[in-house]
Amino acid sequence: MPHFFLNKRLIILLVSIIILVSLIGFSLRDRDNISRPEQFIKDVVGFGHSLVSKPAQGIASALTNVEDLKNTYTENKKLKARLEGLAKLEQEISDLKRDNDELRDIVGKTDDLRDFTAIQATLISRSPDLWYDKIMINKGSKSGVKPDMAVITAKGLIGKVIDTSEMTATIELLSSDNTKNRVSALIQGKNEVFGLIDGYDREKKLLIMKDLPIDQEIKKGQNIITSGLGGVFPKGQDIGKVKELRVDQYGLTQIAYVEPSADFYGFEHVMVIVRPEDGKKEGE
Template identity: 45%
Template sequence: MPSLFRRKGLMTILIGFIILVALIGFSMRDRSELSVPEKFLQDSVGWLQSVFHAPVQLVDNTYQNVQNMLNVYDQNEVLKNRLDEYKGLIQENQQLKKDNDELRGTLDKTESIRDYTPIQGTVIARSSDRWFKQMTINRGEEHGVEKNMAVITGEGMVGKVQSAGAFHSNVQLLSGFDESNKISSWIVREDEDNAFGLIEGYDSESGRLLLEGISLDEELEEGDVVMSSGLGGVFPSDLRIGTVDKVENDRSGLTKTAYVEPFADLFDITHVMVINRDMQTVSEEEQEAGEEQ
């Protein structure tokens, strides 16, 4: 009996194998249509693949999106850093250009005031409470700076030395001048003699210097140039101060007051020159002797 069951089992396996081979051969033939079992099997496999593929694809897409976001963030940080560097370079270039222009201006001014001894200096501090009236420069008595010496930029006069230390000095700006700090000045006019006046103060509302004591007979026009006269003995002559902006009679009605627009920007100063009052002019005899040679 056992041998009979074994023979039936072997026969069953053999028949199944033959049927499998036949099905494989049948499925491998070139056919225009699939059989119903093949269609069912193909659809079942496809459906299972879709079921498993969807979450896998979702996870993969999510991972790719996160990876792309991280890459975009990193790239954005790099671009922001480069943009900051670019802005810094622009600002540095602008500052260098500004310093270069100021230095060129002071150099040109040095060549134009050879009758005086210029002392080059740099502004190192401006106090917050006296920003509009005072500043500190890196030149002092050891460099030849003395109290009351005129201070100019390449554009024009900005003030005078208020106090001089050994290596640093405080400069009183024109915007801090009052009646105790006067500048004897000439108003230069075309085809007319110079008119006399005194810089005696500063109008903070208009940002103009006050040129007082002008004779009522003097006819001034907007744009007339104001320069130091040198008559007071404190400041050298021919230092550019500003231009006439407006003229009106003073309160007494005996003289005129001119509002003067300074040539120099009193609130943006970096490089200055301190002008030595001791003029180093060449005498007429020396000039004539030089010409004869």
């Protein structure tokens, strides 16, 4: 009996080998159509591959998109930083250009002062409560600045020194409400017309020139300069131009509204005018 089973197993093994070789040979032949079992196996394998590959491709695509978004965010962050740096640089260039132009104008103005010398200074303080009235500069008595000295910018007269410390000085602007802050001025023309800069219309942003003779012909656009008669402001400093004219309430004098040559608020650098007599007193 054991011998019979041994022969049977051998026979089964040989038959299996023959069938396997036959199948291999059959599958290796050139055929137009594959067998149904092969079709079934290929379909199963293809379906399984599609089930696995599509989610894998989706995950890979999602990971790629996340990486792209991360790279885009990083690049945008860098570009934003560069743009902010560029805007800051442009602002710094603009500020430097403005300071440079202002200083150039001041240098040119200094050459035009003739008999006067100037102390160049920079604005360091301006109180919001006294915005129209006063400013503080970085030069004081140690630099030769004294009360009642006229103060100008490259464009024209802005006020006078009212007090000093060793290192600073306070300037009262022409736009101040102080009724004692008057400037003796004249309107240039064929006939010079004298009057007083006495007040400032904050709504119109115009200086007010009073006590103009009623019989004098005054035209819009005429230049107004300091007359030098008040003893504080040197003669010839530019104040502005006639913008409007009207007769006072009594009909005795004219009032001129003057457009200032100087900007009372958009400046950083000023010049304090030193008259010859101030220089002599300083040297004594």
